[in-house]
Amino acid sequence: MNPVELIRKKRDGFQLTEEEINYLILRYTRGKIPSYQISALLMAGFLNGFDAKETAWLTRSMLYSGKIINLKSVKGKKIDKHSTGGVGDKTSLILAPIVAAAGVNVPMISGRGLGHTGGTLDKLEAIPGFLTNIDLSKYKSILKKCGAVLIGQTKEIAPADKLIYALRDVTATVESIPFITASIMSKKLAEGIDGLVLDVKTGTGAFMKSYDDSAALANSLTNTARAFNKKVITYITDMNQPLGNYIGNWLEVYESIKVLQGEKVDDLLELSLHLSGAMIHLGNKAKSIPQGIEIAKEMISSGKALNKFLEIVKLQGGDTYYLKNLDKYPKSKIHEKIFADKPGYVNKIDSFEIGIASVELGGGRLEMEDKIDPKAGIIFYPKIGMQIKKGDLIAEIFTNKTGAVDHVKKKLSASITITNKKAEPVKLIKSVNTYK
Amino acid sequence: MNPVELIRKKRDGFQLTEEEINYLILRYTRGKIPSYQISALLMAGFLNGFDAKETAWLTRSMLYSGKIINLKSVKGKKIDKHSTGGVGDKTSLILAPIVAAAGVNVPMISGRGLGHTGGTLDKLEAIPGFLTNIDLSKYKSILKKCGAVLIGQTKEIAPADKLIYALRDVTATVESIPFITASIMSKKLAEGIDGLVLDVKTGTGAFMKSYDDSAALANSLTNTARAFNKKVITYITDMNQPLGNYIGNWLEVYESIKVLQGEKVDDLLELSLHLSGAMIHLGNKAKSIPQGIEIAKEMISSGKALNKFLEIVKLQGGDTYYLKNLDKYPKSKIHEKIFADKPGYVNKIDSFEIGIASVELGGGRLEMEDKIDPKAGIIFYPKIGMQIKKGDLIAEIFTNKTGAVDHVKKKLSASITITNKKAEPVKLIKSVNTYK
Numbered sequence: 001m002n003p004v005e006l007i008r009k010k011r012d013g014f015q016l017t018e019e020e021i022n023y024l025i026l027r028y029t030r031g032k033i034p035s036y037q038i039s040a041l042l043m044a045g046f047l048n049g050f051d052a053k054e055t056a057w058l059t060r061s062m063l064y065s066g067k068i069i070n071l072k073s074v075k076g077k078k079i080d081k082h083s084t085g086g087v088g089d090k091t092s093l094i095l096a097p098i099v100a101a102a103g104v105n106v107p108m109i110s111g112r113g114l115g116h117t118g119g120t121l122d123k124l125e126a127i128p129g130f131l132t133n134i135d136l137s138k139y140k141s142i143l144k145k146c147g148a149v150l151i152g153q154t155k156e157i158a159p160a161d162k163l164i165y166a167l168r169d170v171t172a173t174v175e176s177i178p179f180i181t182a183s184i185m186s187k188k189l190a191e192g193i194d195g196l197v198l199d200v201k202t203g204t205g206a207f208m209k210s211y212d213d214s215a216a217l218a219n220s221l222t223n224t225a226r227a228f229n230k231k232v233i234t235y236i237t238d239m240n241q242p243l244g245n246y247i248g249n250w251l252e253v254y255e256s257i258k259v260l261q262g263e264k265v266d267d268l269l270e271l272s273l274h275l276s277g278a279m280i281h282l283g284n285k286a287k288s289i290p291q292g293i294e295i296a297k298e299m300i301s302s303g304k305a306l307n308k309f310l311e312i313v314k315l316q317g318g319d320t321y322y323l324k325n326l327d328k329y330p331k332s333k334i335h336e337k338i339f340a341d342k343p344g345y346v347n348k349i350d351s352f353e354i355g356i357a358s359v360e361l362g363g364g365r366l367e368m369e370d371k372i373d374p375k376a377g378i379i380f381y382p383k384i385g386m387q388i389k390k391g392d393l394i395a396e397i398f399t400n401k402t403g404a405v406d407h408v409k410k411k412l413s414a415s416i417t418i419t420n421k422k423a424e425p426v427k428l429i430k431s432v433n434t435y436k
Numbered sequence: 437m438n439p440v441e442l443i444r445k446k447r448d449g450f451q452l453t454e455e456e457i458n459y460l461i462l463r464y465t466r467g468k469i470p471s472y473q474i475s476a477l478l479m480a481g482f483l484n485g486f487d488a489k490e491t492a493w494l495t496r497s498m499l500y501s502g503k504i505i506n507l508k509s510v511k512g513k514k515i516d517k518h519s520t521g522g523v524g525d526k527t528s529l530i531l532a533p534i535v536a537a538a539g540v541n542v543p544m545i546s547g548r549g550l551g552h553t554g555g556t557l558d559k560l561e562a563i564p565g566f567l568t569n570i571d572l573s574k575y576k577s578i579l580k581k582c583g584a585v586l587i588g589q590t591k592e593i594a595p596a597d598k599l600i601y602a603l604r605d606v607t608a609t610v611e612s613i614p615f616i617t618a619s620i621m622s623k624k625l626a627e628g629i630d631g632l633v634l635d636v637k638t639g640t641g642a643f644m645k646s647y648d649d650s651a652a653l654a655n656s657l658t659n660t661a662r663a664f665n666k667k668v669i670t671y672i673t674d675m676n677q678p679l680g681n682y683i684g685n686w687l688e689v690y691e692s693i694k695v696l697q698g699e700k701v702d703d704l705l706e707l708s709l710h711l712s713g714a715m716i717h718l719g720n721k722a723k724s725i726p727q728g729i730e731i732a733k734e735m736i737s738s739g740k741a742l743n744k745f746l747e748i749v750k751l752q753g754g755d756t757y758y759l760k761n762l763d764k765y766p767k768s769k770i771h772e773k774i775f776a777d778k779p780g781y782v783n784k785i786d787s788f789e790i791g792i793a794s795v796e797l798g799g800g801r802l803e804m805e806d807k808i809d810p811k812a813g814i815i816f817y818p819k820i821g822m823q824i825k826k827g828d829l830i831a832e833i834f835t836n837k838t839g840a841v842d843h844v845k846k847k848l849s850a851s852i853t854i855t856n857k858k859a860e861p862v863k864l865i866k867s868v869n870t871y872k
Contacts, residue, residue: 008608011482036475040607043479046447171476172444 025061050178056227062186065160071192077283085117087205087355088242093256094272097308100147104283116355126249126374130318195231195282203240205351244268248363248377260306332398348417361399385425446480461497486614492663498622501596507628513719521553523641523791524678529692530708533744536583540719552791562685562810566754631667631718639676641787680704684799684813696742768834784853797835821861
């Protein structure tokens with residue numbers, strides 16, 4: 001096989017075979033094909049597409065570029081959740097302990113925040129001592145002990161994805177559904193899971209702004225998981241406004257603990273219960289999602305989920321002091337409030353801008369090397385459809401970056417569209433599809 | 437400016453600005469942008485196109501990546517010819533001395549053969565001692581002395597083209613009209629010429645097989661030359677059969693000398709006279725192409741063109757002995773003849789296969805590093821429309837490669853389609869357009 005011929009084939013709109021995709025990906029991973037050839041291939045694939053079969057083959061070759069974790073020695077079903085990313089989405093922190101408390105294993109390999117979205121690892125690392133950089137044998141032993149573990153990418157998992165993602169990032173070939181699918185699924189399939197709950201976000205704070213694009217991504221992810229004989233429940237959920245009210249790493253841990261303590265944060269609680277219920281159902285501990293949701297509610301009200309969270313934190317080296325004493329956590333130097341400058345109804349929220357505002361306060365990174373301030377972030381109160389009076393508190397910001405304050409305050413005010421006309425609240429859960 | 441943003445812009449089908457193209461090409465040439473970004477850009481450009489303005493800007497930035505030769509100290513007009521390449525096309529060897537003898541300067545920077553086509557430099561180097569690797573000051577002094585000079589690419593000329601061509605070659609982005617245009621024109625414009633005659637080939641032995649593709653390339657080349665205020669005469673000529681009868685490096689020098697001696701090799705003479713006439717016309721030594729053709733004929737019949745060729749060879753270090761004693765040139769070990777195995781009319785000739793056959797005999801290279809045997813090649817007699825009897829001599833092959841003989845004989849026989857129905861001879865000159 002000759003890389004130039006394969007690039008030409010994709011350039012001219014033909015389907016690549018499984019062997020051809022394998023050849024390209026595995027040889028690239030071993031440094032035998034130069035990146036300038038793979039980047040040309042990626043652009044040809046970006047523009048001419050990869051069909052469902054090619055996407056599954058791409059996923060498979062990326063998956064087999066590394067290790068698939070063998071979790072056979074861990075009793076019970078292993079179910080994970082993947083979200084395509086949004087603003088204020090801290091459901092992983094809530095559902096992992098709920099689902100584990102309900103007797104379903106949650107082996108979760110997560111990512112870091114990049115761009116406007118936060119990352120589960122960054123949030124967990126706001127807890128002093130919490131280790132996400134854990135090797136696979138310890139990963140397995142923690143999972144065995146407490147039924148959940150949350151770690152970062154290891155070098156054994158889908159190394160081809162790491163290389164290809166880095167190349168896509170610098171060649172404008174990121175926003176391709178087949179490539180996004182292969183990147184997500186190659187890592188998730190490596191976890192050794194039995195089933196997966198997918199939460200595909202749609203709206204101003206999602207990578208896919210339109211419902212059609214989100215549905216196409218949901219479809220591609222689902223088909224690929226099915227091609228690997230995994231059970232899947234696929235949600236498409238609203239990301240036109242931040243999920244919950246807290247954005248920023250410690251702030252999101254804080255809000256997660258509050259939910260686990262029983263606080264009713266409407267949208268965040270609703271989605272966390274749904275995703276937990278779906279996972280419990282896929283893990284054969286409930287006959288349906290609604291029954292799973294009932295179990296999830298019990299895990300919260302009984303305190304079992306919160307205890308499970310503390311157990312996970314301890315096993316992963318974290319200090320539970322601040323989790324038990326939320327208000328003792330170190331404070332940002334700057335804490336400012338933003339008030340509504342006119343009355344009306346919240347009609348639209350640009351969640352992307354809110355995510356970026358949190359990054360600018362120190363809560364995220366625009367480049368992989370950027371340092372994160374775990375205390376930085378935003379409490380954001382408006383929800384679409386809410387009535388607001390002039391002077392109402394709409395947001396609070398926390399930062400150590402004096403220079404960012406004025407800019408972020410303006411950005412946050414500008415992110416909300418307030419109209420005279422009453423606006424309808426958004427529907428959080430747009431669709432659910434189960435494939436068992 | 438950010439390369440990723442510019443790749444994205446082209447990926448999404450937008451026009452790049454002159455500044456953006458300059459930025460990409462010049463920084464790439466200086467090693468400041470990695471090749472994997474340029475290859476993604478090339479693929480996006482291949483698939484989404486570069487319009488006429490972008491093509492001119494690309495040409496300009498590649499041109500200005502190097503030196504433009506200043507020929508102001510050389511008296512008279514400087515006119516070059518460029519052919520898009522074919523099989524048996526040795527017109528440069530014939531027209532350069534004709535045009536120089538007629539008082540128009542011919543500063544010609546040529547290429548080497550690659551794939552199925554020959555290269556002027558390889559042909560000239562079949563003459564013992566002939567140097568094509570000449571620096572720019574000597575280039576100028578030879579041009580001043582005798583009105584013509586034929587050299588190879590120097591490192592000062594369009595270095596961006598060299599880098600980008602090498603990258604296109606390994607990323608399946610060669611066959612793009614805008615990129616071909618910029619590659620050709622950046623080098624031709626660097627010669628410091630006043631005008632250019634373009635010979636765009638069409639047919640089985642050309643890079644562009646269809647007339648429409650050839651016309652599109654002719655149009656793109658012409659527009660780009662016009663954007664730089666150059667006078668242009670653009671020919672589209674037939675390449676459905678080899679030009680003349682001799683294919684291979686020394687064999688083509690031989691046939692060129694024969695034409696310069698006054699031999700009537702129909703198609704080769706016709707095209708050489710036309711292109712010479714057009715150059716003489718562009719060089720203001722004739723009021724029209726037909727008048728230029730008359731002058732060209734005189735240059736041959738008077739012996740001035742042949743003398744000029746010998747003068748050029750001497751000035752470029754070549755030994756004229758074999759040019760004066762054509763039959764003394766060393767012979768190939770193997771000389772075999774191929775005869776027609778059935779009677780009929782020559783209906784079609786696969787000139788690409790004939791070009792490849794010559795390469796396989798040692799007359800060309802498939803990789804840039806391959807060694808060439810100047811003696812190797814083919815004499816090929818059939819022309820479309822010709823009547824053939826069984827047993828007629830159709831070709832002779834010359835090679836030192838014993839192993840290639842049987843295969844090449846089969847290939848050559850298979851390259852000719854003989855039918856019972858009478859076939860029309862092809863029209864050599866399909867179109868001529870003058871822009872003065």
